[in-house]
Amino acid sequence: MAIDTAPAIGVAPATRPTPRWRNRESLTAWLFILPSLIGFLIFTAGPVVAAGVISLLDWNLFSSPTWAGLHNFARLGPDPTFWSALGNTAYFTLVSVPLTILVSLALALLLNLGLKRITIFRSLLLLPYATITVAVAFVWIWLYIPHDGLVNAVLGWFGVSGPAWLISDSWAMPALILMSVWKSFGFGMVVFLAGLQAIPQQLYEAGRVDGTSPWNSFRHITLPMLSPALFFVVVTSVIGSFQVFDQALIMTNGGPGSRTTTLVMYIYRTGFENYDQGYAAAQSLVLFAFIVVITAGQFLFQRRLVHYDN
Amino acid sequence: MSQLSRRGFLGLGAAAAAGTLAGCSSGPPAGTATWSMWSSSAAEKKVWTDFGNYVEQQLKVRSVATLTPSNGYPTKLDLQLVSGTAGLVTALNGTLIPTYAARGAHRPLDDLIAADPDFDLDDFYPTSRRISSFNDKTYAIGFDVAPTVMYYNKDLLKQQGIALPSKTEPMSWATFRDLARQLTEPGKQYGFTCAPAIDDLVSWIYCAGGNVMSADAGRSTLRDPEAMEALQYVIGLFVTDQVTPPIKNLVTESSLSNFLQGNVAFMQNGPWQVVNVRKAKFDWDIIPFPAGAAGSTPRVSGSSFAIPSGVRDGAQLELAWRLLKTLTSTGALDIYAKAGRNNPARLSAGSAFQPPPDNLGIVQQILAGKLAGGHAFDVTTNWNQVKQLLGQDLPRTFLGQVTVDDAISGLTPRLDILMRQHLDTVRQATARKG
Numbered sequence: 001m002a003i004d005t006a007p008a009i010g011v012a013p014a015t016r017p018t019p020r021w022r023n024r025e026s027l028t029a030w031l032f033i034l035p036s037l038i039g040f041l042i043f044t045a046g047p048v049v050a051a052g053v054i055s056l057l058d059w060n061l062f063s064s065p066t067w068a069g070l071h072n073f074a075r076l077g078p079d080p081t082f083w084s085a086l087g088n089t090a091y092f093t094l095v096s097v098p099l100t101i102l103v104s105l106a107l108a109l110l111l112n113l114g115l116k117r118i119t120i121f122r123s124l125l126l127l128p129y130a131t132i133t134v135a136v137a138f139v140w141i142w143l144y145i146p147h148d149g150l151v152n153a154v155l156g157w158f159g160v161s162g163p164a165w166l167i168s169d170s171w172a173m174p175a176l177i178l179m180s181v182w183k184s185f186g187f188g189m190v191v192f193l194a195g196l197q198a199i200p201q202q203l204y205e206a207g208r209v210d211g212t213s214p215w216n217s218f219r220h221i222t223l224p225m226l227s228p229a230l231f232f233v234v235v236t237s238v239i240g241s242f243q244v245f246d247q248a249l250i251m252t253n254g255g256p257g258s259r260t261t262t263l264v265m266y267i268y269r270t271g272f273e274n275y276d277q278g279y280a281a282a283q284s285l286v287l288f289a290f291i292v293v294i295t296a297g298q299f300l301f302q303r304r305l306v307h308y309d310n
Numbered sequence: 311m312s313q314l315s316r317r318g319f320l321g322l323g324a325a326a327a328a329g330t331l332a333g334c335s336s337g338p339p340a341g342t343a344t345w346s347m348w349s350s351s352a353a354e355k356k357v358w359t360d361f362g363n364y365v366e367q368q369l370k371v372r373s374v375a376t377l378t379p380s381n382g383y384p385t386k387l388d389l390q391l392v393s394g395t396a397g398l399v400t401a402l403n404g405t406l407i408p409t410y411a412a413r414g415a416h417r418p419l420d421d422l423i424a425a426d427p428d429f430d431l432d433d434f435y436p437t438s439r440r441i442s443s444f445n446d447k448t449y450a451i452g453f454d455v456a457p458t459v460m461y462y463n464k465d466l467l468k469q470q471g472i473a474l475p476s477k478t479e480p481m482s483w484a485t486f487r488d489l490a491r492q493l494t495e496p497g498k499q500y501g502f503t504c505a506p507a508i509d510d511l512v513s514w515i516y517c518a519g520g521n522v523m524s525a526d527a528g529r530s531t532l533r534d535p536e537a538m539e540a541l542q543y544v545i546g547l548f549v550t551d552q553v554t555p556p557i558k559n560l561v562t563e564s565s566l567s568n569f570l571q572g573n574v575a576f577m578q579n580g581p582w583q584v585v586n587v588r589k590a591k592f593d594w595d596i597i598p599f600p601a602g603a604a605g606s607t608p609r610v611s612g613s614s615f616a617i618p619s620g621v622r623d624g625a626q627l628e629l630a631w632r633l634l635k636t637l638t639s640t641g642a643l644d645i646y647a648k649a650g651r652n653n654p655a656r657l658s659a660g661s662a663f664q665p666p667p668d669n670l671g672i673v674q675q676i677l678a679g680k681l682a683g684g685h686a687f688d689v690t691t692n693w694n695q696v697k698q699l700l701g702q703d704l705p706r707t708f709l710g711q712v713t714v715d716d717a718i719s720g721l722t723p724r725l726d727i728l729m730r731q732h733l734d735t736v737r738q739a740t741a742r743k744g
Contacts, residue, residue, distance in 0.1 A: 061388055062392065062413040141562055167709055252560065253561045256560065256705060257703060
């Protein structure tokens, strides 16, 4: 006997599945996500939309704003300070990100060797990252003092006469980069360490059976398996570097000349010291666009280089 | 340990939300005397607490002062003014009064002054009144005002067998440079210290008869011979004569900390540092600023109280005016002066400023025009931008990285643009007023 299992047209099935968003698990998830979502909408998405509106206005904070159209964006082209600040920021990013990653990775590999009493080193190495930038910046100002600072004293032991770091045209930015690498390698180190510890040991054992050298083992097992962590650290470091502000403000105030004036510092000064909110908002949006394009580029590029287990 | 039920969890969430909303309440109730001020130390906080007590005693209303560290004060004030949460009265550094006034952030006070027979504007030093005005209107009432003076280490001069300088007669620039050279032993002892910035340079420029801007503030005059002479002279003390302590970095460079080390003979600074220099472990005093071609006419700086534009009329404005009068009254400024914070802006409060140093009385004499002189700190409505621009390239001349001539040549066209923008802002402010 043939059994017709198809439901009659127009008749609802007796037990229609509850939509995913209405089941208890989803509701609980939404409840937990809600505070963050509200925070994101109010403190991130809201200001981005507001910046978009303000960028179209001529507004000095106190008087009523007037419509400026795209004038604030047109001002960016002939503004040498904007381009110099962008150049400084790009220089900072291009040097500090690879350096930070190299140092982080090297230390993570070292910590992953399983040496005794490694926990104390792990904690010590994470300390710079956990310390607030303002405090670190003031300590580094002291370290960089030309005549009796520790950095030049150490260089002096090797017969090297150190520069006047923070007041030198050519050394001020490298000095900032050095400090930033020291301050931020801890974050990458922790991420890499977690990634290293998640790599299945069987892969290395199989490599050893095949007679793989340590270098090849690093190239063909460690790096591919670590690539998701590497990608995450590269993306977050690039975004963070484009937003560099506090250490430059505290250690050099953008000088000497404008050698260490970063884009965020220029945006802050335009908006809150020069009372040119519209222009500052336009600069912010351009910075936002740069970060979005670079990050999108990284995501496109990662498809070829990042290896995921699944 | 009992588990939290879903109902309990939601209840806690509701309580937290209510608490957050309560924290976002609109501030003190109407009728409270609210005012804002910068404060970066316990000693300063004590003075403002005493001010608050004085206000409550005089006005019989509750005083609520919002105190913010001085480096974050302008930003916080901006946000308070924009969001309408600023106090009835706000403290302002004199260099920012034109900036705020031109943008309509504060209201002119002339109508309130004219309607109040008890308020005597003549009791304020003329330079304080000039600093507190913009576009021929009074926008603020001063609470401190002072000329730049020269501090000197008496012990150091005595050790070198050098006669102490006159307490009242300013020395010439040539004499000052000779003395600074004589007192310098490189790496060990120095003749002079000042900040490598326009705020300190401007006193030398005024003494040479120059200025940062023309009389109508329409163009930069740093290329004029008087200003160039002053710039060459001071930067020469750093680069050519090397009579100053080496610059370690441009952010934390402090003439005060250099001087307090005890190996610097002269320091250019204002009497507002007297309270800090009193910690010095050597004998010291102050003398008038060295005289250039235009005499001893260093910059006179000051701070004032103003009423935000948001305080419009009725009981609120009446309370704001009474609060402003109380905060700048002789009684309040006596508290300020006794604490040794700075020289009060009122003539009638000046006597409360106590020594040491022995020669502190010259501050009042300079302000009253009885001794040497002073020059109100001339600023534009975009002074932050002018200062930023000068702050970029001038310090490099102090380091010998750029010549004075090259730096000023590079700066002048950009300064001229800012001066033209300043004139536009003044015109817009005048039109708005009209």
